[in-house]
Amino acid sequence: MIFVFRMKHTLLFFIFLNFLAVRAQYQFKGQLTEEDTGKIIYLSIIEDYRRSSRVYLDQVIGRTSTDSLGNFVFEGDNLSELNNIYRIHTDECLPNEIENTHFLGNCGTTQSILFIASNTDSVLLPKTLNDESFCAISSTNVKSELLLKILALKNEMAFDFSEIRGDASKKLNLKKWFSRWHQFGEASQEPLAELFIYGFLSDRQSETYRYYLEDLALNPYYEALLDRLKTSYPTAAFTKLYEEELRADQYLIDMDVSSDQTSSWWIYLLLGLSILLNTYFLLGWKKRKNDSSQVAQLSAQEERIARAMAHGKTNKEIAQEFFISLSTVKTHVNSIYKKLNVNTREEIKTILFK
Structure with missing residues (x-):
């Protein structure tokens, strides 16, 4: 009897696991305005945080169109079980232009939204009360809306810097914002969000890059972030990319320090030689002057x-x-x-x- 009882429970357990496996799929759906009905909607996965600012052809993993009410949906079970960054977007380009200008920044009125999700998440992108699309997120994943918060905070930072004048004031403001970003990233408990922040703070084309190098030389935050990425996403391409970039930037800092030290060494050497020569000539001049006075x-x-x-x-x-x-x-x-x-x-x- 005990054997039969255990077999029944084991069978029920496997049935339950199969049920979970069937249900383990994502669903990303949303709604555009009525005037946007019939548009093509694209789903992209962003595995390279350096390529999150615009759409790239090789990032697109799905395409659908809206119904007569502007609704659309992406669903399936082919995504990663781990969190990743996704983009849903639409634009004014025609589908047959995809190989030419579609993903080269030439399409007009592109609308998009970035979010974090996994293969088991349901994400809803509803219209706002102002009839705007891609401005709000409702998700089973509490981390989905982190990127929206980051973009809002980024706009706040840009506005803050627009009122700053002078290099000294800018540096103080950068120190404040870097600290604020790091605190926000750690509090999110999502290394992907931190990586997204790191992406624009360490951008070589950005005004923040020089301060980032100074911060990297002193702040243990960046190594701690690498540890968090290796723990949460040990095999992800973006973890490897981050580590490579970190090592390259640290090498650059070391080279600058070495160069500065070499320059300082030469400066001190030349200064010492100058002092010795000046002392020699001064003493010689005094002796010659003294000798001349004696001869006189x-x-x-x-x-x-x-x-x-x-x-x-x-x-x-x-x-x-x-x-x-x-x-x-x-x-x-x-x-x-x-x-x-x-x-x-x-x-x-x-x-x-x-």
Whole structure:
């Protein structure tokens, strides 16, 4: 009896699992305005956060059209079980233009919405009270509307910066906003939302890029985000892309630091050499000046005798050259030694011929 009871419960359990598997499918539906009825609606998956600003042909995974009331729906079970970023959009291009200009930014009045979802989510994109499409989300996934909130906050940031003047004020404002974005991202508990934020803050074409590099050099947030991505989306392409970009930017920072250190080393070296040379020439100038003042103390005869001494002539040779007595030469020599403050003829030579 116990065996039969267990078999019955096991069978019921597998039936329940099969039921869940059948029900495990997504449904994304919405409604456009009446004037948009009959339009083509496209569903895209965005696996590269660098390509979220506009529609790309290779991102499109589904296409449908609205009914007479403007309703549309995408459903199936072919999406990832993990969260991903999706876009639903429509535009004024004709379907047969898809290979030419359709996804190259040339279509007029494109309407779109970005959201986070998985293969098991039901997402509703209703019209607003103002009869606007793609402005609101109702979903079984509480994280679906995070991207709408981020875009609204991004507009607030742009407005905030429009009133800022001066580089110092901009840097302070960037510090405030980066902190605010990081806090928002962590509070969302969704690394995909953080990655979406990172995408535009680290954009090389953006004014935020230079500050991002400064922040990356000091802030542990970016490594923590990598850990969160590896935990939640270990095999996703965007996790690998983020890690590669992070390492490339860190290498760039290290190269700048190394370059700055090398430049500083050369600056210090040149500064040291300059100080040494200036000291050398200054001391030499002072010594030459001092030597000149000492030589100036000599009489004309003493200077002539001193120069003869410097050329290596003996007292006797000097006496013969200047037609004076040897004792007179000795008297002049003693006077020269005292006035020049020297003890040898070599020192006299150094003073006179330097």
